[in-house]
Amino acid sequence: MNRLLDAGLPAPRTLRSADDLVAAGLAVSSSELTAVTAAYATAITPSLADLIDRADRADPIARQFVPSPAELDLRPEELPDPIGDHTHEPVTGIIHRYPDRVLLKAVSVCPVYCRFCFRREMVGPDKDGSLSPSELEAALAYIRQHPEIWEVIITGGDPFMLSARRAAALTRELEAVPMKVIRWHTRMPVADPDRVSSEFVAVISSRSKAVYVAVHCNHPRELTPATLGACARLVDAGIPLLSQTVLLKGVNDDIATLEQLMRAFVQARIKPYYLHHADLAPGTSHFRTTVEQGQDLVRQLRDRISGLAQPAYVIDIPGGVSKALASPADVETESGRVRLRGRDGVMRDYAGT
Ligand code: SF4
Known part of the structure; x- marks a missing residue:
């Protein structure tokens, strides 16, 4: 208490x-x-x-x-919409960047406001709030009209800000659409774990769709007993958890913290998923590492912890092109010759092609 x-x-x-x-x-x-x-x-x-x-x-x-x-401190390279959401928004609230999946931005509010947020120009209590009933209906109609959509990623803001009643209604609406996977993106287990109540978990569960929850968490101290309890309620209800972490200077840009965080995720039954390079959001240069620093950390992670605990290090290409995999490669190819890097750092010739 x-x-x-x-x-x-x-x-x-x-x-x-x-x-x-x-x-x-x-x-x-x-x-x-x-x-x-x-x-x-x-x-x-x-x-x-x-x-x-x-x-x-x-x-x-x-x-x-x-x-x-x-x-x-605003820098010239920073962008109000760093990952280009608006260039892929066919109807309000839908971001259709990749053929087989869409983002459904259900709300523009969050329980906390992260100072490095890539959508900081779009989130907050003074923004649009949540989709109106007619906007939500138009968004669902768009999903129905595009049978190539296999996965709907519910995001925001933080969609766990929806009341249980509205989250239930949204889940039931999506169950009626012929797509397969519902993925929620949330910071709520960290920000306000009690709001991830058994009731809320029950209403986002589904018998007809695979439901995943991606939890945004950047430091091992965020995984308090209450947060771990919220995560356990989700996993125990049959909802697999994924992690999303932003690589942040002064927060987790050291190998000991990252290693502890990834191990803690796996112990909490959260599969490490993405380690995001910090986006070019306005006024966030004090949070950004270099890509080289990120790659060095990821290489050290690979040498230290199980494959189960490895996130993919990714950078969103500005303008909304796609994510680029930024993880360093262990393979060099030149003139048909393949060389592989071992965890000792030594490059060895590989007899295969
Ligand atoms: S919870 Fe997510 S959307 Fe909200 S401020 Fe933090 S990073 Fe941005």
Whole structure:
């Protein structure tokens, strides 16, 4: 139970303004943050506020959620829509970038607002909220009209912000469409684990479709007992979990943290799926590593942990082209000659072709 509730004090609430952050001991002065919170949405749930170590000025949880004046530093290479959602949006709420799958952006709000978010220009309480009934119907009609769609990825914002009633209605609608896989993308198990209730898990379960949930988590400390409980409720209901992690400077750009995180995912029955290179979102240069640093970390991961625990390191090509696999290759080919890199770093000739 939360410490404040234990003491009979008012229930803590989500921090949403510079003044809230100062009152919670997460910022010294609100004046230096007002411009940042005006530009980009801010929310830190009680669970995550509790997790922040106030004594550590470099705390990796604080770094992800507490606004920073560095966000006002805009770089020429940064883009308001870094992965080109809008160039593939045939109807409101549908992103059709790859032939066999679509994104269904059900809501534009989140329980927390990550300071590095690639959709930071599109999410927040002042944006469009959720799809209206007519927009949702048009989105579902689009899916029905495209039988090549095999998978619907429900995203946002964070679609676990839907009420259980609306999540149930959406699941039932999708069950009536001849596609096969429903995948939810969410930060909720980390941000507000109690909202991943047994009731919510039951309503997104399906007898006729395969349902997956991809959990966004970037640091092993985010996997608290409550978060692990939320993940267990999903897995125990027969919903396989995948991980999504963003490689972030000052959060997880060291091999010990990444190794611990990937091992913790597997132990929690979450299959490591993607390690995203940080996108060119506005005001996020202080989070970006170089690709070379990312590749070096991924190579070290491969040398240290089981194949089961390996994520794919990917970069979204700006403009919405596709993801590029950024993992370093262990194979060199030249003039028909193949050489393979071993975990000792030595390249060896391969007799096959
Ligand atoms: S939860 Fe996802 S969509 Fe929401 S702010 Fe974080 S990264 Fe962006």
